[in-house]
Amino acid sequence: MKKSVSILLAGCMLVPMLGVFSGCSGKKADIILRVYNWEEYIDEGGEGTFIYDELHELDDKGKAVKDGAGNHVHIESDIVDDDYKAWYEDAMGVPLSEEGPAILDDFELWYEKHYGVKIKVEYSTFGTNEDMYNELLLGNEYDLLCPSDYMIMKLAAEGRLEKYDESFFDRENELNYYINNVSPFIQEKFETNAGLTGKDYSWSEYAAGYMWGTTGFVYNPEIVSEEELNELGWQAFVTKGDRYTNKITAKDNVRDTYFAALGVTFEEELLSLKERRESGELSDEEYMLELTRIFNDTTDGTIAKVEPVLQKIKENIYSFETDTGKADLVNGNVNLNYAWSGDAVYAMDMAEAENDKYLNYFVPLGGSNLWFDGWVMPKGVSERGTKQAAEAFVNFLSMPQNAMRNSYYIGYTSAIAGSEMEMLDYADYLYGYEPEDEEEEAKESVEYDLSWFFGGEAVITAEREQAERRQLYAQFPPEEVMARCAVMDYYGEEATVRINELWSRVKAETLDAWAIIVICLTVTGIALFVVYVKLGAKIDFFRRKPKKGYHKVEE
Amino acid sequence: MKLPRFSRKTLGIPYAVFLVFFVIIPMLVIVFYAFTTGVKDPETGAESFSFSFSNFLRFFSDPTKLSTIVYSLVIALVTTVCCLLIAYPVAYILARSRLKKKFVILMLFVLPMWINFVLRVNALREIFNLLSLAPALESLTSANYFKTIFGMVYDFLPFMILPLYTTIMKIDQSLYEASADLGGSALVTFTRVTLPLSMPGIMSGVTMVFLPSMTNYVVSDMLGNAKVTIIGKFIYEYFGNDWHMGSMVALVLLVVVFLSSWLSGGFKADENVRGTNL
Numbered sequence: 001m002k003k004s005v006s007i008l009l010a011g012c013m014l015v016p017m018l019g020v021f022s023g024c025s026g027k028k029a030d031i032i033l034r035v036y037n038w039e040e041y042i043d044e045g046g047e048g049t050f051i052y053d054e055l056h057e058l059d060d061k062g063k064a065v066k067d068g069a070g071n072h073v074h075i076e077s078d079i080v081d082d083d084y085k086a087w088y089e090d091a092m093g094v095p096l097s098e099e100g101p102a103i104l105d106d107f108e109l110w111y112e113k114h115y116g117v118k119i120k121v122e123y124s125t126f127g128t129n130e131d132m133y134n135e136l137l138l139g140n141e142y143d144l145l146c147p148s149d150y151m152i153m154k155l156a157a158e159g160r161l162e163k164y165d166e167s168f169f170d171r172e173n174e175l176n177y178y179i180n181n182v183s184p185f186i187q188e189k190f191e192t193n194a195g196l197t198g199k200d201y202s203w204s205e206y207a208a209g210y211m212w213g214t215t216g217f218v219y220n221p222e223i224v225s226e227e228e229l230n231e232l233g234w235q236a237f238v239t240k241g242d243r244y245t246n247k248i249t250a251k252d253n254v255r256d257t258y259f260a261a262l263g264v265t266f267e268e269e270l271l272s273l274k275e276r277r278e279s280g281e282l283s284d285e286e287y288m289l290e291l292t293r294i295f296n297d298t299t300d301g302t303i304a305k306v307e308p309v310l311q312k313i314k315e316n317i318y319s320f321e322t323d324t325g326k327a328d329l330v331n332g333n334v335n336l337n338y339a340w341s342g343d344a345v346y347a348m349d350m351a352e353a354e355n356d357k358y359l360n361y362f363v364p365l366g367g368s369n370l371w372f373d374g375w376v377m378p379k380g381v382s383e384r385g386t387k388q389a390a391e392a393f394v395n396f397l398s399m400p401q402n403a404m405r406n407s408y409y410i411g412y413t414s415a416i417a418g419s420e421m422e423m424l425d426y427a428d429y430l431y432g433y434e435p436e437d438e439e440e441e442a443k444e445s446v447e448y449d450l451s452w453f454f455g456g457e458a459v460i461t462a463e464r465e466q467a468e469r470r471q472l473y474a475q476f477p478p479e480e481v482m483a484r485c486a487v488m489d490y491y492g493e494e495a496t497v498r499i500n501e502l503w504s505r506v507k508a509e510t511l512d513a514w515a516i517i518v519i520c521l522t523v524t525g526i527a528l529f530v531v532y533v534k535l536g537a538k539i540d541f542f543r544r545k546p547k548k549g550y551h552k553v554e555e
Numbered sequence: 556m557k558l559p560r561f562s563r564k565t566l567g568i569p570y571a572v573f574l575v576f577f578v579i580i581p582m583l584v585i586v587f588y589a590f591t592t593g594v595k596d597p598e599t600g601a602e603s604f605s606f607s608f609s610n611f612l613r614f615f616s617d618p619t620k621l622s623t624i625v626y627s628l629v630i631a632l633v634t635t636v637c638c639l640l641i642a643y644p645v646a647y648i649l650a651r652s653r654l655k656k657k658f659v660i661l662m663l664f665v666l667p668m669w670i671n672f673v674l675r676v677n678a679l680r681e682i683f684n685l686l687s688l689a690p691a692l693e694s695l696t697s698a699n700y701f702k703t704i705f706g707m708v709y710d711f712l713p714f715m716i717l718p719l720y721t722t723i724m725k726i727d728q729s730l731y732e733a734s735a736d737l738g739g740s741a742l743v744t745f746t747r748v749t750l751p752l753s754m755p756g757i758m759s760g761v762t763m764v765f766l767p768s769m770t771n772y773v774v775s776d777m778l779g780n781a782k783v784t785i786i787g788k789f790i791y792e793y794f795g796n797d798w799h800m801g802s803m804v805a806l807v808l809l810v811v812v813f814l815s816s817w818l819s820g821g822f823k824a825d826e827n828v829r830g831t832n833l
Contacts, residue, residue, distance in 0.1 A: 131795075133795075133796075324777070333684055500793075508623045508784040510619045511622040
């Protein structure tokens, strides 16, 4: 009886669980779009999002202020104004919620409204490009991925990607928000840079830009001056002394740190190239070609030159890190943090808000890295009939109003400029010079030119500090910085193996050959001895003879 | 109402299925990957496998990998010894004391286990930052090793205390009395009675600490600033782009671990193993 009761109870527990599972597929969608993106790489709605922050009065900590009755205080926003609200209502078919809607929900509304088809986005996230690649290799099906530059090239080279339809790049169709809003600079990079080094890793037809940036040093200007860094450049990694040794971080992944080590090794060459370009001896294209060649050099000779440099870097740095560097810099453990520009903006914001500390960002004069993440479609989207929806998703994210939301949430720079340069308003809103009191009025301001990104007269007035070394400089770099940033290609399969071997040699300690031999012999010796003791009792041959006068008793 | 009778055989089926799918098949997959290389068809992109010893040869001809195995072994060994030296007195005192609330004290030692591991390691990192270990000392590479081992000892200590405590608790009080009756001093009692009888606890504690501390690269990354590399980190990194080599490293580690547990079992008389070893 007891047994039957317990089985009955177990059954009762199972039933609601089944209900939950079936509940997921209760609302039938006509199309399911599987999107696989980085963690925290899309506006997820709620507090701290662009729309929420724009419509609520916030305190110093970014929390919404409450009035006496416990209600949030709403304010008028410059960007999320009546026009924006009208656009939203027109696009999604529902009025804009002040609580900050999530982009994915909005997409589902927008898609159904415009194409008359119910769509469901199945959204999942990854932590590294390699994780994403493994998932793909294991046969998981996705319709849209957001890998980084080199991974896009790798996937394209391996024939795992589907090209965007030609109609996607048709500027005449106004629903093609991507091509109509993407920054001409980014689009040109995609078209010309693909295959620049002569390798067949062309990616422009496979990818649509999402976020991009540079790499450089975030540093504490109270300890390390900008003049000093201009002088040192990449050498900061190997400079000895209290302020550098053990006070600088590098990235814990082979590609970024190999790139940095190339910078250290070939700094002189890089600087002379820059000079030759400035003197007019080299055209911009020739310069970029040379720069890209140096920063993508994986020949054996170069690896041999870079290896001792990497060892020196390892000795000199505080840590290899992926995300602890920001905190280490803010709380003063290190003075310099080699970082992606988006992280640099985050670190500067954090230092300012929490520690009242002002950090700066610096891109080495010899040249640095231009990186990007882009949307690509794996093979099979056509067969599954999701290609159109995937392209629509990219187009939806490329509407300037949505690009702002994502850029605000992520903190990185969107590849979108806006057909009417809407993103310039956003940059102006973030960094425009608007003195509110006398102290701020005294600050020096400059006319900051972003025409290179927007492809037309685009100037904002900004504080000089912002434009030359702080968030604005990191998020929307000046043209001369972009001129010296090269894309890091996929190394190719064979070179990747060699670079990874190099990385493991650098990361791990290698003992001398004799030490390894001695250790191996000792271990084998101990093992044999133990085997002897263990088996000795069981094998007759090893069995010791009884002492004189004793005899063995069989069990 | 008549219920079907569950025989031992039928009740065992779920476990057999579990073992097959989550132990045996994955193990075979690792062996398969370790002794094959992938060849990609340049046209279709499809991957085909061919049997090869190249990963094996590459592993054993690479001084870096062998050194890393040695380093990991040493780090694990030091961690285990430290854990044992700290845990044994604690377990001994707790087990033999007449304290009424000794359970509470034991719980306090074990309590950290219930808090998320990454959180604890992060907290430890912050404490080290606060102390900032005298700048001169900090610059030594050995500081990273020190912090890594400290973190591992901190992390694995409960795994050593618990088995030791339960084993020492179970030692019959009358054995101590007998030893004293026969004229054994406190030291002799400890070396001839307590220590041999607590061997099973030591063995299971050692197995529980030694094995994970060879591969726990989260500690070496966070506390050793990723400048300390142990074999687990290699496995992780290889699985980013070369599953075959990654499987080979994992397989070598498996063999090392198997051998060391088997050999350490060989040092003691069989009747002392209460099924706690391996």
